[in-house]
Amino acid sequence: MSEQIVYLNGQWMPLSEAKVPVLDRGFIFGDGIYEVVPAYDRVPFRWSQHLARLKRSLSKIGITNPHTDEQWTALVSELIAKHEWQDQFVYMHITRGVAKRDHAFPKGITPTVFAMANPFVPVAEATRAQGIAAVTLPDERWFKCDIKSISLLGNVLARQAAADADATECVMFRDGYMTEGSASNVWVVRNGVVLGAPRDHLVLEGIRVSLLEELCQRAGVPLELRRITREEVHAADELMVSSATKEVLAVTTLDGQPVGHGEQAGKPGPVYARIYAAYRAAIAANIAQTRTAEAA
Ligand code: PDD
Numbered sequence: 001m002s003e004q005i006v007y008l009n010g011q012w013m014p015l016s017e018a019k020v021p022v023l024d025r026g027f028i029f030g031d032g033i034y035e036v037v038p039a040y041d042r043v044p045f046r047w048s049q050h051l052a053r054l055k056r057s058l059s060k061i062g063i064t065n066p067h068t069d070e071q072w073t074a075l076v077s078e079l080i081a082k083h084e085w086q087d088q089f090v091y092m093h094i095t096r097g098v099a100k101r102d103h104a105f106p107k108g109i110t111p112t113v114f115a116m117a118n119p120f121v122p123v124a125e126a127t128r129a130q131g132i133a134a135v136t137l138p139d140e141r142w143f144k145c146d147i148k149s150i151s152l153l154g155n156v157l158a159r160q161a162a163a164d165a166d167a168t169e170c171v172m173f174r175d176g177y178m179t180e181g182s183a184s185n186v187w188v189v190r191n192g193v194v195l196g197a198p199r200d201h202l203v204l205e206g207i208r209v210s211l212l213e214e215l216c217q218r219a220g221v222p223l224e225l226r227r228i229t230r231e232e233v234h235a236a237d238e239l240m241v242s243s244a245t246k247e248v249l250a251v252t253t254l255d256g257q258p259v260g261h262g263e264q265a266g267k268p269g270p271v272y273a274r275i276y277a278a279y280r281a282a283i284a285a286n287i288a289q290t291r292t293a294e295a296a
Contacts (some may be wrong), residue, residue, distance in 0.1 A: 005082045006066040007075060007115040012082070014147050015116065024112055029103070030151030032112070033057035035073035035092040035245045037121055039282045043290045044090065047073070048209045054092065057148045063096055066111045074246030079117050089244065093150060123249055124170030131259075131268045132168035133220060136230070137161055139172035139179045139202070144258070146201045158182040169241055171254065178228040179203050181241050187212070187250075189271045190237035208242035215278040221271060235260060238269035248276050 003014040004185070025031035035057075037050045058065050061197055076090050093114040099106035101284070141154030159182035162170040169181040177195055179187055185206040188195040194216055197203045209225075216223040220269035233239070239259045250268035252259050258266030 004116060004118070005079075007079060007113070009110075009113055013293075014230045018114065019093075020112060020114070021098045022102065024095055024098050024260065026112060026150055028101055030149065030150060030153075031061070031148045032093060032095030033061060033063070034150050035090075035148060036201070037076065037090045037092070038244045039076075039088045039090060039117075040120070041086050041287045042088070042225050043082070043287050044076055045283055045286055046166070046207045046211060049210065053205070053207065054094075060144070060147050061096075061149070062105060063094060063111050064111070064133050066094070066113055067125050068147070073238070075115060077114055083117045084118075085117075085119040087122070089114050089120050091118065095150070097226070113184045120245075123246060128204055128249065131250035131266075132241075133166065133253040133256075134171050134181070135162050135165045135167045136148060137170045137172050137256055141172075141200055145179070145203050146199075146205060148204055155182045160288070166252075169246075169251065170255040171213065171239070171251075173230055173233075174202055176230055177232070178233050180206075180244075184241035184243035184246055184249075186231055186233075187240040187248075188228055188236045189240070189269060190232060190236055192222065192234050192271070194221055194271065194275075195232070196223070196225045197228060206242055207244065208248070211243060211279075212275065215282060219274055219278055219279055221274065237264070238271050240272050240275070246271065248279050256292045 005012050006015050008018045008020045027212045033052050037047060038045050051069060055065055078089055079090055095112040097111050099111035101111050137158055157169050158172060169184060171181060171186050173177045178186060180197060180203045183234055185196060199205050213223055237260050239254060240248055242248045250272040252266050252268060260269060
């Protein structure tokens with residue numbers, strides 16, 4: 001395959017030619033936000049929700065949205081069309097722009113807009129069947145985790161600590177309560193109920209949070225977002241993570257111990273299996289709906 005084509009400030013170019021000035025505030029301060037949108041069979045999944053979060057993140061850090069909804073949608077469609085992969089990830093990245101280094105917002109600068117597509121590499125079947133290992137860690141990030149900020153040092157250090165412990169993800173705790181993973185939301189299953197952290201400033205509201213609410217409601221599985229203690233996490237029947245890249249994935253060991261009880265311990269559980277099947281069905285329905293609309 002020829003080189004990826006990326007979008008930078010209104011222009012399309014090969015990835016290797018995309019350059020930003022060193023005084024870009026994204027480079028200097030991590031002053032920007034991003035989005036990661038999956039597209040299956042070339043159809044973005046939960047696009048309107050991703051776009052809404054992108055706009056929320058921009059507004060929370062005072063960057064004027066540089067595009068209309070129609071322009072963002074066209075940009076993503078064009079990016080997907082330029083690549084041959086059926087399943088892709090679109091990565092979008094907006095910084096405050098280029099200016100002389102000074103912490104306060106400079107006046108009158110233009111945001112930098114970058115977008116690229118990558119092939120969607122699904123979680124390997126063997127990994128999906130086995131589930132992943134996670135470790136618990138203190139959440140040492142800032143207090144605005146609801147913003148999808150490109151300043152990801154806390155997340156990077158947490159992911160590396162998990163990797164150093166031969167784990168794929170971490171489950172972080174702040175003041176005794178579960179927050180999220182380094183790049184995913186975390187779900188606890190206890191007594192048939194799916195539990196997730198509340199929507200607040202301590203976690204990123206993943207696009208899969210409202211999706212899981214919908215899927216669980218349809219499947220008759222109770223779901224609650226509330227504060228979850230460390231004891232509840234360690235006593236879980238099942239643990240799961242969700243993200244654009246991992247979709248929904250079972251966590252089968254925590255701090256080296258099998259998750260769950262009895263026969264089921266250390267294996268992806270039945271609630272995970274139901275939610276994952278519903279997740280795949282939602283993707284298929286989204287594709288079918290789009291094809292029907294295109295044909296009309
Ligand atoms: N990360 N929490 C954090 C800290 C995340 O970075 C992510 C996603 C999520 C899940 O959000 P969503 O369901 O919208 O993907 C939760 C992306 C995939 C990333 O940084 O690559």
